[in-house]
Amino acid sequence: MKSEVGLWIDHRQAVIVTLVDRAEEIERIISDIEKHVRYFGASHGSHDDTSEIRRDRQDRRFDGHLSRYYDEVIACIRDADAILIFGPGEAKGELQKQLEAQALGERIVGVETADNMTDGQIAAQVRRRFLE
Numbered sequence: 077m078k079s080e081v082g083l084w085i086d087h088r089q090a091v092i093v094t095l096v097d098r099a100e101e102i103e104r105i106i107s108d109i110e111k112h113v114r115y116f117g118a119s120h121g122s123h124d125d126t127s128e129i130r131r132d133r134q135d136r137r138f139d140g141h142l143s144r145y146y147d148e149v150i151a152c153i154r155d156a157d158a159i160l161i162f163g164p165g166e167a168k169g170e171l172q173k174q175l176e177a178q179a180l181g182e183r184i185v186g187v188e189t190a191d192n193m194t195d196g197q198i199a200a201q202v203r204r205r206f207l208e
Contacts, residue, residue: 077096077097078096078097078157078158079094079095079096079155079156079157079158080094080095080096080156080157080158080159080160080202080206081093081094081095081153081156081158081159081160081202082095082159082160082161082162082198082201082202082205082206083149083153083159083160083161083162083198084162084163084190084193084198085149085161085162085163085167085168085171086163086164086165086167087107087109087142087145087165087166087167088106088107088109089104089105089106089107090104090105090107090145090149091103091104091193091195091198092104092105092149092152092153093198093199093202094153094156095202095203095206095207098207100199100202100203102195102198102199103152104195105145105148105149105152107141107142107145109141109142109145142170143174146170146171146174147174149171150171150174150175150178150180154180156183157183158183158185158206159175159180159183159184159185160184160185160186160188160202160205160206161184161186161187161188162186162187162188162189162190162201163189163190164189164190164191164192168187168188168189169187172184172187185205186205
């Protein structure tokens with residue numbers, strides 16, 4: 077029984093569409109991560125070591141949260157024979173790297189940029205890719 081998965085992902089949520097023998101299942105994983113802005117370089121004005129330490133700590137916490145989020149997504153798609161990843165930002169590439177690090181990269185059939193989509197649009201794109 078061949079399992080094909082397509083997922084739309086950003087840093088806040090993943091919508092996973094699984095196709096098995098033409099049956100379709102949709103699952104949503106919410107990251108519960110607050111919007112985060114990474115800080116690069118020195119701040120404007122005076123250099124404040126306390127602020128820089130706080131930003132570094134926030135960045136590490138954000139990265140750790142993202143790693144747990146990607147692990148949760150991977151747990152849902154680990155058994156797929158084929159994986160299509162799409163979404164608007166950096167998350168799709170980050171997930172691809174996580175899959176490759178876990179020796180699942182050969183199952184990825186595509187990584188595509190896509191705007192925000194409804195669940196129905198996501199499911200339709202997955203069906204187009206795998207059923208047509």
